Every structure is written in structure tokens, then in C-alpha cells.
Amino acid sequence: MKTIIEPFRIKAVEPIRMTTRKERREKLAAANHNVFTLASDDVLIDLLTDSGTGAMSSEQWAAIMRGDESYAGSPSFERFQAAIRNLMPFDHIIPTHQGRAAEAILFSILGGPGKNFPSNTHFDTTRGNIEAGGARGHDLLIDEGKDPANLHPFKGNMDLEKLENYLQEHGDSVPCVMLTITNNAGGGQPVSLENIHAVAEIAHAHGRPFIIDGCRFAENAWFIKQREKGQQDRSIPDIVRDCFSVADGMTMSAKKDAFANIGGWLALNDPELAELARARLIQTEGFPTYGGLAGRDLDAIAQGLTEIVDEDYLRYRIRTNEYIIERLDSLGIPVVKPAGGHAVFIDAKALLPHIPPLEYPGYSVAAALYEIGGIRCAEIGSVMFGRQPDGSEKPAMMELVRMAIPRRTYTQSHADYIIECFAELAAKKDSLRGYRITWEPKLMRHFTCKFEPLG
Numbered sequence: 001m002k003t004i005i006e007p008f009r010i011k012a013v014e015p016i017r018m019t020t021r022k023e024r025r026e027k028l029a030a031a032n033h034n035v036f037t038l039a040s041d042d043v044l045i046d047l048l049t050d051s052g053t054g055a056m057s058s059e060q061w062a063a064i065m066r067g068d069e070s071y072a073g074s075p076s077f078e079r080f081q082a083a084i085r086n087l088m089p090f091d092h093i094i095p096t097h098q099g100r101a102a103e104a105i106l107f108s109i110l111g112g113p114g115k116n117f118p119s120n121t122h123f124d125t126t127r128g129n130i131e132a133g134g135a136r137g138h139d140l141l142i143d144e145g146k147d148p149a150n151l152h153p154f155k156g157n158m159d160l161e162k163l164e165n166y167l168q169e170h171g172d173s174v175p176c177v178m179l180t181i182t183n184n185a186g187g188g189q190p191v192s193l194e195n196i197h198a199v200a201e202i203a204h205a206h207g208r209p210f211i212i213d214g215c216r217f218a219e220n221a222w223f224i225k226q227r228e229k230g231q232q233d234r235s236i237p238d239i240v241r242d243c244f245s246v247a248d249g250m251t252m253s254a255k256k257d258a259f260a261n262i263g264g265w266l267a268l269n270d271p272e273l274a275e276l277a278r279a280r281l282i283q284t285e286g287f288p289t290y291g292g293l294a295g296r297d298l299d300a301i302a303q304g305l306t307e308i309v310d311e312d313y314l315r316y317r318i319r320t321n322e323y324i325i326e327r328l329d330s331l332g333i334p335v336v337k338p339a340g341g342h343a344v345f346i347d348a349k350a351l352l353p354h355i356p357p358l359e360y361p362g363y364s365v366a367a368a369l370y371e372i373g374g375i376r377c378a379e380i381g382s383v384m385f386g387r388q389p390d391g392s393e394k395p396a397m398m399e400l401v402r403m404a405i406p407r408r409t410y411t412q413s414h415a416d417y418i419i420e421c422f423a424e425l426a427a428k429k430d431s432l433r434g435y436r437i438t439w440e441p442k443l444m445r446h447f448t449c450k451f452e453p454l455g
């Protein structure tokens with residue numbers, strides 16, 4: 001059989017409210033042309049994020065009922081901890097309400113002025129938490145990872161030579177070495193098992209702990225199985241264990257590869273660090289057996305972890321991205337290749353060369369997609385990164401549009417519909433125009449700024 005079908009049947013449905021093009025034009029204008037401020041009811045296919053927006057399984061809903069809400073010593077925590085340890089054999093498992101809460105706790109202990117944290121690429125909340133404490137984060141990604149058209153199989157890898165030099169240069173100011181798998185900010189590109197082991201070895205040779213930001217660990221393991229020499233016959237849980245066996249801890253968002261709508265955790269092996277982290281947890285999140293979560297959330301995560309490593313699911317998950325990318329490619333839409341784990345990225349600079357970066361070509365694509373088909377996606381370009389701390393504005397390195405794919409949520413006909421919308425966009429791309437920002441807040445402007453179409 002050639003067709004890779006969705007490996008699930010639908011048991012509960014959530015209707016999509018259909019809208020007309022005229023209605024969408026009005027909604028977009030009323031939202032000051034910023035897709036972030038649209039009501040989600042006015043969106044047909046929402047690809048803004050894959051974070052917490054996936055569908056839970058019938059077994060996860062059953063687990064929700066099993067959830068025990070005892071304040072201390074809940075059996076839900078025991079199941080949560082056992083499910084994590086089955087894949088990631090860490091001594092201390094600390095539940096948090098999201099990934100960023102785990103980061104805030106970790107960097108409140110390890111960070112501070114004068115400290116330096118290397119990674120392949122820090123995710124934006126990770127960088128935010130590092131910098132909030134006065135420390136600095138640095139991205140040591142391989143050069144291939146920065147080129148949208150490069151077909152390197154592991155574009156999320158850390159540059160090992162840069163890491164070695166970095167550790168020699170910064171010495172004792174480096175509290176730990178981090179690695180994000182898959183590399184979210186770099187297009188959901190994977191890190192090879194070989195690279196994970198090599199990073200651990202270099203970190204340990206310098207006496208530094210190695211911490212993995214593991215948000216999309218299962219997708220990363222799937223890419224290792226598909227693309228890395230000698231890994232084809234191993235099971236996904238086996239590869240996952242191998243990845244984490246060389247780490248000293250991890251941060252995690254359960255809204256990603258744990259199939260939950262909320263949750264996260266910090267895991268550590270060092271008992272002293274773990275004790276400091278738990279003290280901080282009690283101050284900011286809650287008691288160590290629930291963190292910032294309800295018992296039922298812990299059970300949904302425990303069950304989700306058994307489902308995320310299923311190969312039929314991962315095959316369908318990654319194939320969805322490949323399928324969309326192949327078809328956009330044949331329509332002449334420039335896309336980031338090869339397919340990453342959780343999203344499809346459009347290169348808006350290459351698609352709309354007539355719109356200068358500071359007239360926001362990525363934004364123009366996002367607005368057109370909403371008007372054509374009610375599809376919502378995110379600009380990752382000069383609207384997001386253009387404003388500088390000194391108040392000036394400069395073009396971002398790339399003008400990308402991200403279509404994040406929620407887990408187990410849309411079907412192939414949704415994918416075909418997205419592709420059809422792009423066919424229309426491709427036909428009229430020369431008529432698309434740029435935008436001007438008429439108002440923006442001081443920080444994180446992309447969420448709330450107001451636009452006006454040019455010309």
C-alpha cells in the first residue's frame with residue numbers, strides 16, 4: 001500500500017465554522033490585519049502552533065478520569081514519573097505547568113550575571129529565561145542548518161568545533177551545555193544520535209552537565225531511525241533511551257511530544273541541584289508531586305508518552321509535512337527542506353521578492369492565506385525580530401512563514417485544501433503587497449501590533 005493513512009478513527013469531533021471570503025476580509029480588517037488577534041472561531045485551519053493544540057486519545061480521556069487530585073503523594077504522580085523514567089532514566093522528575101516553568105527554575109539556579117549557556121539554538125522562552133537572570137545564551141548550530149535549501153539530514157546538529165572553542169574560551173562561566181531536539185527555532189530540524197553523544201562527551205570532558213531541551217524527542221528519534229546509519233532496526237523507545245542516557249537532565253513541554261494540552265517537567269540527576277529546584281518549585285509552582293498541574297493532567301501526560309513513540313503515528317506525522325512540502329514544491333512555492341518534525345516553513349523572501357523585508361513579505365503571505373482559505377499561520381521574520389533594543393528596525397535573517405501542524409488534528413483532505421489555497425496564492429503572488437505597522441507595543445510586537453496594507 002502506498003497511502004499512509006491517519007492511524008486513528010475519529011470518536012469526537014469539533015465542528016469547523018465555515019466562513020466566506022468576504023467575511024474573512026472583514027474579520028482581518030477588524031483585527032487590524034494581524035492574524036494573531038483573530039478569534040479562533042473565525043479560523044478554518046489553525047496552524048499558528050502545535051503547542052497543546054493536538055487531539056487527546058480515548059485512553060488519555062480515560063486517564064483524565066483516573067486522575068487523583070490528592071495534594072501530596074498522588075498515584076497520578078507515580079504514573080507520570082514511571083512513564084517518563086521508562087523513556088528518560090533520570091533520578092529526579094519535577095512536574096511543572098509548562099516547559100518555560102521548568103526553564104525558569106533551572107536558570108534561576110544555574111544562571112545569573114556573567115554566566116554563558118551554549119546550545120544548538122535556544123528556543124525563545126529558553127533564551128528569555130537565560131537573559132532574564134542576566135546570563136547570556138549562544139547558538140552554535142552547524143552552518144548547514146542556516147540554509148533553507150540545504151538537504152543535510154540533521155540540520156539541528158551542534159557545531160562541535162565551535163562548542164569545544166566556546167568551552168575553552170568561557171571556562172567556568174558555563175554552568176551547563178544545552179541541546180534542543182528537534183531544533184524548533186531552526187525549522188524543527190533533527191539532531192543525530194552521534195551528535196547528541198559527541199556533545200555530551202565534550203561537555204563532560206570539560207566537567208559541565210549536559211541538559212537536553214527534549215520537547216520533540218519522539219520526532220527526533222523517528223528522524224534518527226529514518227536517516228542515521230545503523231539505526232534502522234531499533235525501536236523508537238530504544239533510540240529515545242539512548243539519547244537521554246548521556247544527559248544529566250532535561251527540560252520538557254508536555255504540550256509537544258507528550259500529547260497533552262498543558263504540562264511540562266524538569267528532570268535532573270544531581271541530587272543537590274534537584275533539591276534546589278524542588279525548593280524553587282514549591283515557591284512558584286506547587287508541591288513536588290503535582291508541580292503546576294492537576295492530577296488528571298499528570299495522567300494524561302503519562303498515557304500520552306506511551307502513544308507518542310508509536311511508529312505508525314510518527315510515520316503519519318512526518319509524512320504529513322513531507323506531503324505538503326512536495327506539493328508546494330511542485331507549485332513553485334519555496335519551502336524549507338528537508339521536512340522538519342512539526343511544521344512546514346515557507347520562504348517568503350524568495351516567494352515575494354518584490355516586497356522588501358521591512359514591508360513584511362512573510363506577513364503578506366500569512367494575511368493572503370487567511371483571506372483565501374481561512375488558514376492561520378505565523379510570520380517568523382522581520383515583524384517578529386525586526387525591532388532592535390535601541391529602537392531601530394532592521395531586516396531579520398530570513399522571512400519565513402510557519403505552518404505548525406497540530407498533532408492528530410487534521411486529515412489529508414485538510415492538507416489538500418491547504419495546498420489548493422497555495423495554488424491560488426502562487427497564481428496571484430505578483431499582486432500581493434506589503435504592509436506598514438501603524439502601532440506596536442514595546443515588547444513582542446508580533447502578538448498585538450496593528451497593520452495597514454500598502455498601495
Ligand SMILES: *Cc1c(COP(=O)(O)O)cnc(C)c1O
Nearest residue numbers: 098099100123125184215253255
Ligand atoms: C514549546 C517549547 C518550549 C517552551 O515550552 P512551553 O510549554 O510552551 O512553555 C521550550 N523549548 C522548546 C524547544 C519548545 O518547543
